[in-house]
Amino acid sequence: MIKIIKIILVLILTLFASSQKVFSDDKIKIGLLVPLSGKNAEIGQSIIKATRLAINKINNPLIEIIPKDTESNPNTTLQKSKEFNDLGVKVVIGPVFNENLDYLDEINNITFLSLTNKIIDNPKNVISAGINATSQLETIKKFIDLNGIKKTIFLIPDTHYKKEIDKGISNSKIKIFKKHIYSSEPTKLTKQIEEITNYKVRKQNLEDEVVRLEKLDQSNKERLIEKLKKRDTLGSVKFDSLIIADFDESLKSVTTSLLYTDISPKNKYFITLNQWFDESLLKETSSQPIYFPSINKENYEIFSKEYFENFKQYPNQLSFLSYDLVGLVYYLIAQNDLIVDEKIFKKETLFKGKIGVFKIKNYKINHVLNFYKVTNNEFKKVF
Secondary structure, X not given: OHHHHHHHHHXXXXXXXXXXXXXXXXXXXEEEXXXXXXXXXXXXXXXXXXXXXXXXXXXOOXXXXXXXXXXXXXXXXXXXXXXXXXXXXXXXXXXXXXXXXXXXXXXOOOXXXXXXXXXXXXXXXXXXXXXXXXXXXXXXHHHXXXXXXXXXXXXXXXXXXXXXXXXXXXXXXXXXXXXXXXXXXXXXXXXXXXXXXXXXXXXXXXXXXXXXXXXXXXXXXXXXXXXXXXXOXXXXXXXXXXXEOOOHHHHHHHHHHHHHOOOOOOOOEEEEOOOOOOHHHHHOHHHOOEEEEEOOHHHHHHHHHHHHHHHOOOOOHHHHHHHHHHXXXXXXXXXXXXXXXXXXXOXXXXXXXXXXXXXXXXXXXEEEOEEEEEEOOEEEEOO
C-alpha cells in the first residue's frame, strides 16, 4: 500500500513539474526595442520603467516583456529583431524612432508597434502607434464642425513632415479653404504671412480712410480719425480660422507674425497640432486662445504622479504611450484566445487607454483625442 502511495506521489510530482514547464514555456513574450545606450538612453530607460508599471497593473504572470537595446541604430535594431525572431516573439513594442525602421521588412514573422507618429513609407510589418497627423486632424475637424467654421487656411512649415500633414488632410477629409507652405526663416516668414493675410492692402486701406476723413467737413471727423489711428489695418480677410502645423519657438514665430499683421486670436481661431501641454504656451498671452488636439491631460498627470512615486523622476511623453501599448497588446491577445499572431491587428477594435481611445483596423492605429485651448494661464478641456 505504501509502495502504491509512493508511486502516485511520484506521478503527481512529475505531472506538476511538467505542468510548470508548460506554464513557463507558454509565456506570452512581448519584445521591447528601445535605445538603452547612447544619446537617447534616457528615453529608453523611461519607456522600460513605464512598461514595468503597466505589467504590474496587468498582474498576469503569463506576460513577459523582453527589452533589447537598439542603440538608436537601424543595423543594431535589425540584429536585435532577429534575436527576437529566434526567441519566437511575435509582437514587439518599438522601435522609438522612424529612422530605425529601415530594415525591419526583413523580419516577416514579427509585427512592430513603433512609437513613431509617421505613417508614410513604413515597412508593411510596422504599425505606427504614435499620435499621427490623421488622428490630430480628425479631432480638429470635429472642433471645426461643432463651431460652424467655414473657411480654414492651413499653414505648414517647409520641413520633412509636410508630406505627413498632406496625408493627414487627405485621410481626415478635413475641409481646407487654402493651404500655404511657409519658410521657418524669420524674415521670409514675416513677408509670407503679410501676403497670406493681405496685410499691405489692409494697411493702405487704413491710411486711405484717414486721408478721406481729413478732407471731410464734418464735426466728428477728429474723433473718427483718432479711433482709426488706434488700429493697424482696415478691412477683412477671407478666412475665419488658421491651422498652424508647428511647434515650440517656430510656432511662436508664426503667431507673432500673425499678430503683427493684425490677425488676432480674439476674432480668428488659432489652431495648432498636439503640443503635449507645452507650458511655455501659457506665457504667450497675446496668442491666446490657441487650440490643439492632444492626449487625455488628466490621465497623463495621474500617470506622471505614479511614475514619480515609483522612480523619483518624471517620465517623458513616449513612456506614456508605451504604457498604453502594453495594455493594448495584452487586451488584443486576450481577445484572440491568448494566440499571438498578426490577426490581432486586423479586425476593427476599440481600446480605451490612458492616452485616449485606440482605433485598430487593418494593421493601422489611430487615436480618438481630446481637444484643449490655452487661455487665462491654463489648459482648458473643450471636449
